[in-house]
């Protein structure tokens with residue numbers, strides 16, 4: 483898709499997000515196929531990339547959807563998902579937002595006891611999923627641990643006795659047990675230890691049909707990065723899961739909620755070089771974008787590979803790539819890139835997840851366009867914003 487990228491950016495303009503449907507499809511089916519002898523239910527975590535055309539792709543593959551806000555739920559419904567294939571996994575929202583989701587008929591995943599109590603009283607016999615925080619610290623290293631004791635998410639596994647009491651008293655039908663810790667799973671064994679804790683919770687509720695292990699699958703951003711070996715993980719995890727089903731004499735439905743894993747490497751962000759500026763300490767490359775469009779490098783210190791689409795064969799030099807926002811917005815420091823000239827198009831790789839979906843209008847800048855390449859055809863799936871869009875919600879004082 484390389485030479486195409488340059489052409490696409492030339493025809494749709496810059497800055498631009500471009501996604502490759504083929505990659506998304508391969509990621510989705512590759513994920514499903516990693517769990518031998520199990521039909522895994524995949525809830526695509528749509529906060530990663532929530533364009534309605536992307537949601538429609540996942541619906542066409544037969545995926546389900548994981549949503550963290552009522553707006554994502556409504557987008558999912560608009561994209562054609564059956565309400566029973568939409569899992570609503572919010573945190574710290576108002577009771578009225580839960581009520582709206584219940585009215586829309588989607589699956590409700592509750593992550594705190596006060597809400598559980600409220601919903602149980604208001605809707606006698608309601609079916610719910612429950613989000614558990616297993617607090618498993620692995621090796622004391624935050625990077626590989628799967629749940630922190632100080633995390634705001636989920637109902638603590640230590641509150642299980644209270645949870646059971648409430649469920650029983652309120653007559654709640656617990657259909658699913660859920661956990662999502664947000665950590666990077668590199669070592670499958672650590673995750674399997676978390677699963678064993680969750681199985682102990684599942685055993686406490688006869689009504690459970692779904693066991694959802696959330697996500698946390700790590701992708702590779704650069705050469706030498708560790709990533710989740712899904713084949714190894716899937717094989718080991720399937721075995722443990724099937725053993726649990728056998729032991730309980732029950733066919734539980736295994737669920738996961740990957741976001742990043744499904745879309746990250748499908749996306750590229752293309753931006754044009756406005757300026758090459760040598761200072762006393764380095765050579766800055768200033769591009770027609772900033773953290774308003776692409777915040778991961780500044781927000782998470784994330785590494786995104788950069789290629790010069792306009793000069794792929796050029797001599798490699800060291801550059802510091804920065805944005806045009808009036809704050810320090812450094813995309814990459816001291817990076818080898820083939821010689822950069824004014825007007826060149828730079829491509830940031832792995833820009834499918836948490837890139838456009840985290841874009842803002844800071845500095846009153848307009849959000850970029852999005853293009854999806856499908857069956858060899860590049861199609862606009864979001865037009866570039868205009869000044870009218872920026873003003874659409876603003877009101878001028880009348881007196």
Ligand SMILES: *Cc1c(COP(=O)(O)O)cnc(C)c1O
Nearest residue numbers: 527571662697698739740741742
């Ligand atoms: C964000 C999120 C995910 C997806 O996480 P990734 O790291 O993108 O795979 C899954 N489940 C829930 C509840 C989330 O909040």
